[in-house]
Amino acid sequence: MREVSIIGIGQTDVGEHWERSLRDLAVDAMIAAIKDSHAERVDALYVGNMLSGELTAQEHLGTLLADWGGLGGTEAYKVEAADASGAAAVRLGYLAVASGVHDFVIACGVEKTTDADAETSNASWTYGTDAEYEGNQGVTVPSMAGLLMRRYMHEFEVTHDRFAPFSVIAHANGVNNPHAMYRSPISAESYARAGMIADPISMFDGAPLCDGAAAVLLCPAELARRFCARPVRIRASAAATDRLAVHSRNDPLFLQAAQLSAQRAYLQAGVAPSDVELFELHDAFSILAALSLEACGFAERGKATALAGEGAFDLHGRTPICTMGGLKARGHPIGASGVYQVVEVTQQLRGEAGANQIEAHLGMTQSLGGTGATAITHILEG
Amino acid sequence: MREVSIIGIGQTDVGEHWERSLRDLAVDAMIAAIKDSHAERVDALYVGNMLSGELTAQEHLGTLLADWGGLGGTEAYKVEAADASGAAAVRLGYLAVASGVHDFVIACGVEKTTDADAETSNASWTYGTDAEYEGNQGVTVPSMAGLLMRRYMHEFEVTHDRFAPFSVIAHANGVNNPHAMYRSPISAESYARAGMIADPISMFDGAPLCDGAAAVLLCPAELARRFCARPVRIRASAAATDRLAVHSRNDPLFLQAAQLSAQRAYLQAGVAPSDVELFELHDAFSILAALSLEACGFAERGKATALAGEGAFDLHGRTPICTMGGLKARGHPIGASGVYQVVEVTQQLRGEAGANQIEAHLGMTQSLGGTGATAITHILEG
Numbered sequence: 001m002r003e004v005s006i007i008g009i010g011q012t013d014v015g016e017h018w019e020r021s022l023r024d025l026a027v028d029a030m031i032a033a034i035k036d037s038h039a040e041r042v043d044a045l046y047v048g049n050m051l052s053g054e055l056t057a058q059e060h061l062g063t064l065l066a067d068w069g070g071l072g073g074t075e076a077y078k079v080e081a082a083d084a085s086g087a088a089a090v091r092l093g094y095l096a097v098a099s100g101v102h103d104f105v106i107a108c109g110v111e112k113t114t115d116a117d118a119e120t121s122n123a124s125w126t127y128g129t130d131a132e133y134e135g136n137q138g139v140t141v142p143s144m145a146g147l148l149m150r151r152y153m154h155e156f157e158v159t160h161d162r163f164a165p166f167s168v169i170a171h172a173n174g175v176n177n178p179h180a181m182y183r184s185p186i187s188a189e190s191y192a193r194a195g196m197i198a199d200p201i202s203m204f205d206g207a208p209l210c211d212g213a214a215a216v217l218l219c220p221a222e223l224a225r226r227f228c229a230r231p232v233r234i235r236a237s238a239a240a241t242d243r244l245a246v247h248s249r250n251d252p253l254f255l256q257a258a259q260l261s262a263q264r265a266y267l268q269a270g271v272a273p274s275d276v277e278l279f280e281l282h283d284a285f286s287i288l289a290a291l292s293l294e295a296c297g298f299a300e301r302g303k304a305t306a307l308a309g310e311g312a313f314d315l316h317g318r319t320p321i322c323t324m325g326g327l328k329a330r331g332h333p334i335g336a337s338g339v340y341q342v343v344e345v346t347q348q349l350r351g352e353a354g355a356n357q358i359e360a361h362l363g364m365t366q367s368l369g370g371t372g373a374t375a376i377t378h379i380l381e382g
Numbered sequence: 383m384r385e386v387s388i389i390g391i392g393q394t395d396v397g398e399h400w401e402r403s404l405r406d407l408a409v410d411a412m413i414a415a416i417k418d419s420h421a422e423r424v425d426a427l428y429v430g431n432m433l434s435g436e437l438t439a440q441e442h443l444g445t446l447l448a449d450w451g452g453l454g455g456t457e458a459y460k461v462e463a464a465d466a467s468g469a470a471a472v473r474l475g476y477l478a479v480a481s482g483v484h485d486f487v488i489a490c491g492v493e494k495t496t497d498a499d500a501e502t503s504n505a506s507w508t509y510g511t512d513a514e515y516e517g518n519q520g521v522t523v524p525s526m527a528g529l530l531m532r533r534y535m536h537e538f539e540v541t542h543d544r545f546a547p548f549s550v551i552a553h554a555n556g557v558n559n560p561h562a563m564y565r566s567p568i569s570a571e572s573y574a575r576a577g578m579i580a581d582p583i584s585m586f587d588g589a590p591l592c593d594g595a596a597a598v599l600l601c602p603a604e605l606a607r608r609f610c611a612r613p614v615r616i617r618a619s620a621a622a623t624d625r626l627a628v629h630s631r632n633d634p635l636f637l638q639a640a641q642l643s644a645q646r647a648y649l650q651a652g653v654a655p656s657d658v659e660l661f662e663l664h665d666a667f668s669i670l671a672a673l674s675l676e677a678c679g680f681a682e683r684g685k686a687t688a689l690a691g692e693g694a695f696d697l698h699g700r701t702p703i704c705t706m707g708g709l710k711a712r713g714h715p716i717g718a719s720g721v722y723q724v725v726e727v728t729q730q731l732r733g734e735a736g737a738n739q740i741e742a743h744l745g746m747t748q749s750l751g752g753t754g755a756t757a758i759t760h761i762l763e764g
Binding site for chain 2: 001021023050051053054056057058059060061062063064066067071073074075076077078079080081082088091092095096098099100101123126127128129130131132135136238239240241242243244245248256257260261369370373374376
């Protein structure tokens with residue numbers, strides 16, 4: 001197995017792109033990633049996307065984007081793993097380079113949610129659940145996150161306001177990210193006043209669905225310096241799954257897949273959570289941020305909100321999270337989010353994070369699918 | 383890169399499974415593949431599927447099937463490449479084993495078309511096209527195949543009846559495949575009388591959409607004999623793409639992606655078309671069978687129908703095609719077909735093809751997406 005590095009990154013602004021199509025966004029990110037490197041060819045394209053068929057009547061998306069990206073016959077696939085689709089594209093791109101089959105691979109995540117009517121777009125909240133036992137019964141990902149949050153509050157005797165730091169941190173960091181959807185800070189007070197979506201999940205507990213595309217260009221580490229002044233090495237790539245329906249899990253408040261994929265990643269990289277200097281986690285809902293931190297060894301069970309309250313996850317805290325705004329403030333273009341996370345850690349490790357720059361050489365990303373049944377973790381070194 | 387072998391195969395009957403769900407079919411095929419080997423674990427699952435979201439409101443399909451298949455936390459993804467989704471799952475499973483990351487990988491193809499109403503189901507004929515330039519304008523894959531066939535007939539001065547052998551061969555071979563959807567032979571006369579779907583594409587030129595699942599279990603070739611008495615080695619795995627919209631291609635009657643992926647496969651395996659002893663090709667439409675044969679070097683341009691008429695592609699001809707019925711008679715459960723092809727060549731190379739058994743040590747599969755914009759080729763050795 002070969003070592004793999006990131007030699008190019010690209011991203012579009014995250015938001016509501018009413019005037020641009022799925023393909024426009026994706027190709028912009030792909031071309032930006034190519035231009036960011038000095039690579040002269042692309043051998044394969046992996047597209048992370050969840051809902052192009054349901055929302056824009058377009059499957060065969062890998063081939064479409066290879067076509068529109070001018071990649072000239074390169075092999076291409078769409079990879080789907082719910083919200084973790086983008087991270088899955090990075091993982092499969094990593095395998096393609098590690099295997100020795102390909103030298104230059106693009107992993108691109110893209111989602112376009114604003115092309116569908118509201119009913120279709122809302123229905124997409126069920127597609128990541130177990131359709132027969134959850135989605136078709138009216139259970140959505142936000143409502144299930146609400147049940148998890150309520151149970152967590154009961155189990156660990158934590159009040160709703162204790163979750164405020166996750167959203168406050170994300171919005172504070174989003175202010176300085178020019179690609180973020182929301183660039184306004186929020187306060188603990190405004191968090192407390194936010195309207196309910198799926199009690200106790202409020203407007204400020206959930207990340208917004210939106211449009212966006214991000215891309216990374218991978219190549220063997222041994223070639224990376226020829227094509228990039230500051231390559232970032234993928235020290236670990238790991239994935240795991242859990243029972244899809246929440247009712248089937250041993251303990252709904254413990255994200256087994258998140259733990260398993262993080263442990264596999266730590267083992268591969270030969271590091272511990274304390275070595276991780278920033279962590280781009282999956283804060284689609286603030287409860288998922290708390291559960292991720294606990295599953296990955298950054299907080300004891302039931303203690304994530306207390307640590308957050310102490311500033312452990314602030315931009316200059318012990319383990320900064322959501323340093324460019326996270327899903328909450330940068331925005332959550334579903335199948336693209338996992339690639340945005342990798343792009344943002346790469347920016348930090350290269351020293352290109354602007355006003356949000358932190359001192360870091362080792363960063364981690366973790367993308368979750370649905371309510372955590374899929375977890376994909378990458379550890380990057382700059 | 384490690385060599386990779388197939389150590390287990392499984393398949394459900396192909397047809398209209400009104401009483402069984404997507405997950406039932408897939409898990410049956412996966413378990414059959416596991417039982418067919420002596421493997422004691424599965425490290426990763428790649429699911430080839432095109433339309434689970436559109437037709438059954440279920441995404442996150444990889445994780446669902448890892449869950450229902452009892453794979454205990456193994457990483458899992460859905461891979462989409464239109465009709466070639468199943469072949470894409472085999473290709474990515476191959477890469478995962480070749481890379482050294484995983485030892486035991488299942489590639490499962492599954493499609494369930496009968497769970498949707500007719501309107502939704504028919505709309506799926508457009509999802510593999512370029513939606514903005516073809517599908518949204520009313521162009522479907524069958525209508526585009528009709529245009530290609532009409533042009534081919536004009537360009538090469540071939541009458542419609544000359545395409546009969548492709549369907550006649552497929553149905554003749556389907557008779558002896560217990561898993562095939564259609565097990566009745568057809569004659570050139572009945573072919574000539576068949577009703578038109580998209581002139582000149584008739585009922586007997588097109589493969590039926592239907593339900594089905596097939597799976598293969600892969601492991602490193604060096605371990606294969608410990609888990610399987612008759613492992614089949616993947617001598618080559620290759621893929622390529624073309625412009626998605628037919629109007630963008632240099633020559634609509636030449637399947638550039640099919641040629642490119644076949645050439646890459648021949649190069650990897652160190653063989654020529656004349657070494658290939660059977661060819662499971664993508665006969666979603668008889669015109670695609672002809673174009674595939676020409677692109678892959680089994681017939682000169684414009685000559686495939688003449689060779690077919692001479693018996694070159696009969697079960698005991700020079701290069702047998704569709705030996706278990708092909709997409710036409712076995713049935714075309716979209717995202718599953720590419721895996722069925724690999725299962726069927728494995729059956730032939732193992733000597734398990736029953737009444738359709740031919741003498742062969744080297745077989746090839748090629749799966750196309752849509753009208754040929756994606757092509758994935760595998761060469762297997764028994």
